[in-house]
Amino acid sequence: MRASDYAVPHMVWFLVRRLLANAVVVLGVAFIVFALVFLASDPARALLPLDAPPAAIESLRRTLGFDQPIPIQFVGFLGRAIQGDFGTSTRTLEPALGLVLGRVPATLSLGIAGVCVALVIALPLGIVAAMRPGSWVDVVARSVALVGQAVPGFVLGQVLILLFAVTWRLLPVSGSGSPAYLVLPAIVVGLGSAAGLTRILRSSLLDVLGRDYIRTARAKGVGPRRVVVRHALRNAAIPFVTFLAFDLAAIVSGVIIVEVVFSYPGMGLLVVQAVTNRDLPVIQAFTFVAALTIVTVNLGLDVVYGLLDPRIRLG
Amino acid sequence: MDETWPTAQRRHLPGRHDLPIIVGGGIVVAVVLMAVLAPLISPHDPLAQVLPDRLKPPAWLPGGSPAYLLGTDANGRDILSRIIWGSRTSLQIGLLSVLLGAAIGLSSGLLAGYRRGWVDALIGRLADIQQAIPLLILALAVIAVVGSSVLNLVIVLGAGSWLYYHRVVRGEVLAIRERPYVEAARAVGAGDWRILSRHILPNIAGSIVVIVTLEIPQVILFTAGLTFLGLGVPPPTPEWGRLIFEGRDYLQGAWWLTLEPAAFLVLFVLGVNLLGDALRDRLDPVRRHH
Numbered sequence: 035m036r037a038s039d040y041a042v043p044h045m046v047w048f049l050v051r052r053l054l055a056n057a058v059v060v061l062g063v064a065f066i067v068f069a070l071v072f073l074a075s076d077p078a079r080a081l082l083p084l085d086a087p088p089a090a091i092e093s094l095r096r097t098l099g100f101d102q103p104i105p106i107q108f109v110g111f112l113g114r115a116i117q118g119d120f121g122t123s124t125r126t127l128e129p130a131l132g133l134v135l136g137r138v139p140a141t142l143s144l145g146i147a148g149v150c151v152a153l154v155i156a157l158p159l160g161i162v163a164a165m166r167p168g169s170w171v172d173v174v175a176r177s178v179a180l181v182g183q184a185v186p187g188f189v190l191g192q193v194l195i196l197l198f199a200v201t202w203r204l205l206p207v208s209g210s211g212s213p214a215y216l217v218l219p220a221i222v223v224g225l226g227s228a229a230g231l232t233r234i235l236r237s238s239l240l241d242v243l244g245r246d247y248i249r250t251a252r253a254k255g256v257g258p259r260r261v262v263v264r265h266a267l268r269n270a271a272i273p274f275v276t277f278l279a280f281d282l283a284a285i286v287s288g289v290i291i292v293e294v295v296f297s298y299p300g301m302g303l304l305v306v307q308a309v310t311n312r313d314l315p316v317i318q319a320f321t322f323v324a325a326l327t328i329v330t331v332n333l334g335l336d337v338v339y340g341l342l343d344p345r346i347r348l349g
Numbered sequence: 350m351d352e353t354w355p356t357a358q359r360r361h362l363p364g365r366h367d368l369p370i371i372v373g374g375g376i377v378v379a380v381v382l383m384a385v386l387a388p389l390i391s392p393h394d395p396l397a398q399v400l401p402d403r404l405k406p407p408a409w410l411p412g413g414s415p416a417y418l419l420g421t422d423a424n425g426r427d428i429l430s431r432i433i434w435g436s437r438t439s440l441q442i443g444l445l446s447v448l449l450g451a452a453i454g455l456s457s458g459l460l461a462g463y464r465r466g467w468v469d470a471l472i473g474r475l476a477d478i479q480q481a482i483p484l485l486i487l488a489l490a491v492i493a494v495v496g497s498s499v500l501n502l503v504i505v506l507g508a509g510s511w512l513y514y515h516r517v518v519r520g521e522v523l524a525i526r527e528r529p530y531v532e533a534a535r536a537v538g539a540g541d542w543r544i545l546s547r548h549i550l551p552n553i554a555g556s557i558v559v560i561v562t563l564e565i566p567q568v569i570l571f572t573a574g575l576t577f578l579g580l581g582v583p584p585p586t587p588e589w590g591r592l593i594f595e596g597r598d599y600l601q602g603a604w605w606l607t608l609e610p611a612a613f614l615v616l617f618v619l620g621v622n623l624l625g626d627a628l629r630d631r632l633d634p635v636r637r638h639h
Contacts, residue, residue, distance in 0.1 A: 055474075055477065058474055058477075058478075059474070059477045059478050059481050060481075062474070062475070062477075062478030062481075063478055063481050063482060066478070066482065066487075067490075070490055070491070070494055071494075073491065073494040073495050074494045074495075180619060180622060180623070181615075181619070183618070183622060184566075184615045184616075184618040184619040184622060185615050186570050186573060186574060186611075186614070186615075187574075188573075188574060188577045188593065188594075189593060189607070189608075189611040189614070189615070192593075192597065192600055192607055193608070195600070196600050196601065196604065200600075200601050283480070283483035283484070284483070286483050286485075286486070287483050287484070287485035287486070287574075290485060290486075290489075290578075291485075291574050291577065291578065294577070294578055295577075305486075305489060306489070306578050306579070306580075308493070309489050309490075309492070309493040309578075309579075309580060310579060312493055312494075314493070314494065317489070317490050317493055318490075320486070321482060321486055321487075321490050324482070324483065324486050325481040325482045325486075328480075328481050328482075328483070329481050332481075
């Protein structure tokens with residue numbers, strides 16, 4: 035498999051392998067999205083509004099080829115999907131993919147703000163807890179992690195609405211517009227992942243701090259702060275980033291629920307409304323977009339790891 | 350493997366070490382008893398509507414009545430009874446879907462780790478595909494088509510959560526199958542089935558028990574989240590997520606509708622997490638010794 039011992043060809047092979055593996059994953063996701071229709075007793079019915087006339091159902095059945103063998107139908111679905119055609123919303127009759135993509139900026143800004151909140155909490159707590167295990171900061175970090183993992187976002191969101199928006203009237207209850215609308219939702223999304231991130235950062239830092247090269251650095255007279263910042267954090271970064279990537283699915287799920295709690299007009303609110311209306315094309319388009327995003331982020335991380343750590347690239 | 354919270358580790362200091370197990374175990378046992386004994390301990394019928402008594406506050410607040418310890422909802426139903434019966438639904442869904450997920454993941458993990466080769470590669474690809482679709486989105490999409498019921502929820506949540514068990518089991522089997530005692534068993538002519546059931550399974554049982562323990566509250570939280578989105582357990586069946594959801598419109602005036610069931614949910618998840626973490630520390634000999 036390996037063309038030579040130089041790093042660059044290895045990196046190319048590594049990339050090709052990852053790309054192929056991810057192409058298979060995308061194909062599999064496409065099949066699941068395609069197969070959703072067949073869970074319904076009458077696929078053509080499921081794709082049209084409830085009050086659609088029988089003639090329209092019959093015509094869609096023929097257009098989409100539900101009378102043809104499933105492999106041929108799947109190829110047709112793939113062909114349309116590649117052109118960005120997931121059908122039209124049964125509610126608004128607009129193209130489903132366009133509706134989903136139109137909500138991307140709102141959801142993306144909420145997700146990024148949420149991750150920032152998570153990092154602002156997890157980085158200092160995790161670092162200080164690892165530097166002084168057993169201290170009160172450590173106890174606080176552990177408690178935050180435990181409670182943070184037990185309180186669901188929709189409960190926290192409602193409590194924050196009750197306190198900050200209803201009782202003290204400091205922030206808007208729900209909706210979107212100014213950055214003020216982003217504050218409470220971002221806090222809820224962020225606290226959800228801060229718990230796990232703090233735990234991972236603390237444990238991987240503790241692990242690294244026990245290594246020989248840290249002892250060497252200390253023996254050379256490097257101060258505790260510099261040991262953590264220059265030597266330990268870099269090596270603790272890989273498990274931390276891995277966890278953040280692994281947590282991506284949880285963040286996406288958290289964002290969906292938070293959008294509903296705060297009536298924040300992102301993709302999550304759109305898809306939950308689509309589910310209520312049984313608007314299957316929108317659900318299909320959303321599922322595909324979400325999965326494609328996750329696959330792309332993971333591929334990007336694979337490349338970053340491959341560059342960072344030769345053991346992964348050559349393994 | 351990834352965590353090392355330091356605890357009082359010396360053998361002659363059992364008090365501090367056992368606290369998480371006692372507290373966590375106590376909460377878990379209390380909730381399980383509540384669910385099992387629901388018909389005996391529930392003070393009212395969870396579905397009975399007494400309209401003149403609607404939106405009564407908890408007994409300790411002015412206007413509260415000792416007949417309704419935790420107050421009543423907008424339809425005059427007793428909250429305490431609904432929480433007690435709700436624990437039944439929540440635990441059922443949690444337990445059944447975790448068992449389903451564990452059964453699938455255990456089988457696929459054993460198969461992939463023991464057979465390796467193309468079987469492992471094939472299951473690995475399926476796992477990658479599953480991982481690309483967050484469980485919440487998969488559940489939303491499937492429930493949207495097939496409709497929501499307790500059975501559908503259990504199937505979707507169970508079938509959608511095999512991944513975690515699969516990864517752990519596969520990894521452990523890959524390591525264990527190379528151990529000398531497995532090779533010795535193979536050398537004396539033990540068959541695949543005997544090696545799997547007598548030598549490999551007992552060695553991974555501990556990890557499975559811990560994951561199952563830790564996953565049950567996750568599934569319950571998840572179901573509660575789905576119910577909150579309007580897709581979980583259909584009304585009027587009491588379930589913790591549904592109770593929290595139903596209180597949403599009354600949050601300002603009647604906070605107890607939302608916060609009381611939420612408190613039970615949070616306390617239970619906290620209890621299981623304490624217990625699960627402590628069990629994991631005990632079962633992991635590497636961490637036990639430092």
